[in-house]
Amino acid sequence: xxxxxxxxxxxxxxxxxxxxxxxxxxxxxxxxxxxxxxxxxxxxxxxxxxxxxxxxxxxxxxxxxxxxxxxxxxxxxxxxxxxxxxxxxxxxxxxxxxxxxxxxxxxxxxxxx
Amino acid sequence: xxxxxxxxxxxxxxxxxxxxxxxxxxxxxxxxxxxxxxxxxxxxxxxxxxxxxxxxxxxxxxxxxxxxxxxxxxxxxxxxxxxxxxxxxxxxxxxxxxxxxxxxxxxxxxxxxxx
Numbered sequence: 001x002x003x004x005x006x007x008x009x010x011x012x013x014x015x016x017x018x019x020x021x022x023x024x025x026x027x028x029x030x031x032x033x034x035x036x037x038x039x040x041x042x043x044x045x046x047x048x049x050x051x052x053x054x055x056x057x058x059x060x061x062x063x064x065x066x067x068x069x070x071x072x073x074x075x076x077x078x079x080x081x082x083x084x085x086x087x088x089x090x091x092x093x094x095x096x097x098x099x100x101x102x103x104x105x106x107x108x109x110x111x112x113x
Numbered sequence: 114x115x116x117x118x119x120x121x122x123x124x125x126x127x128x129x130x131x132x133x134x135x136x137x138x139x140x141x142x143x144x145x146x147x148x149x150x151x152x153x154x155x156x157x158x159x160x161x162x163x164x165x166x167x168x169x170x171x172x173x174x175x176x177x178x179x180x181x182x183x184x185x186x187x188x189x190x191x192x193x194x195x196x197x198x199x200x201x202x203x204x205x206x207x208x209x210x211x212x213x214x215x216x217x218x219x220x221x222x223x224x225x226x227x228x
Contacts, residue, residue, distance in 0.1 A: 001159075004156075006156075033215060041220070041221075042203065042218045042220045043157075043203070043216075043218045044218075045215060045216070045217075048215060092156055092157065094216075100145065100162060100164060101147060102147075102159075104149075104156040104159075105156050106155060106156040107155070107156045
């Protein structure tokens with residue numbers, strides 16, 4: 001398994017500002033994944049973060065809105081830029097272990113006012 | 114494209130009774146199937162997985178799931194429900210393409226276990 005720490009656990013932000021979410025893993029992993037869970041909905045993959053290369057974004061998500069960093073094999077950040085109330089969601093970091101199950105951080109609950 | 118369906122938004126069960134949370138999937142290839150649970154204000158916790166082998170998979174907290182290839186289903190079950198099992202349950206699928214652990218999730222089923 002993997003232990004994943006996400007910061008912050010929650011935040012309330014003003015519209016138009018940006019928030020950077022950090023994800024720290026207790027072991028080296030090749031891929032890290034960022035998901036969004038909008039209120040009352042399921043999880044949607046935002047992007048895959050690979051160390052040493054640009055993140056790969058899913059349809060509907062763009063780098064200008066959700067820039068991602070992956071400076072090493074245990075850490076990644078997701079920035080939610082120029083926020084609007086529609087960005088209010090839970091953002092989750094995930095890592096894969098052994099090419100089978102994925103493990104998730106506790107999530108960051110973001111409210112944009 | 115792969116997809117997962119959880120046909121029930123909510124399942125209500127009395128404590129001590131068996132529970133079933135339904136999941137069906139659609140993939141082009143051999144699926145990897147997963148169940149996760151989410152408690153309020155928490156992240157997702159891994160419950161169990163099916164990769165290959167026995168169709169009945171046992172997982173955490175007494176949960177099990179049955180893989181049925183002909184019905185493309187992977188229903189979550191527990192013989193005797195507890196109030197503490199009340200949570201949001203997600204089924205997820207992945208086709209192994211060497212692309213990592215990118216999952217497609219169902220819409221979730223809220224399980225409510227009552228005394």
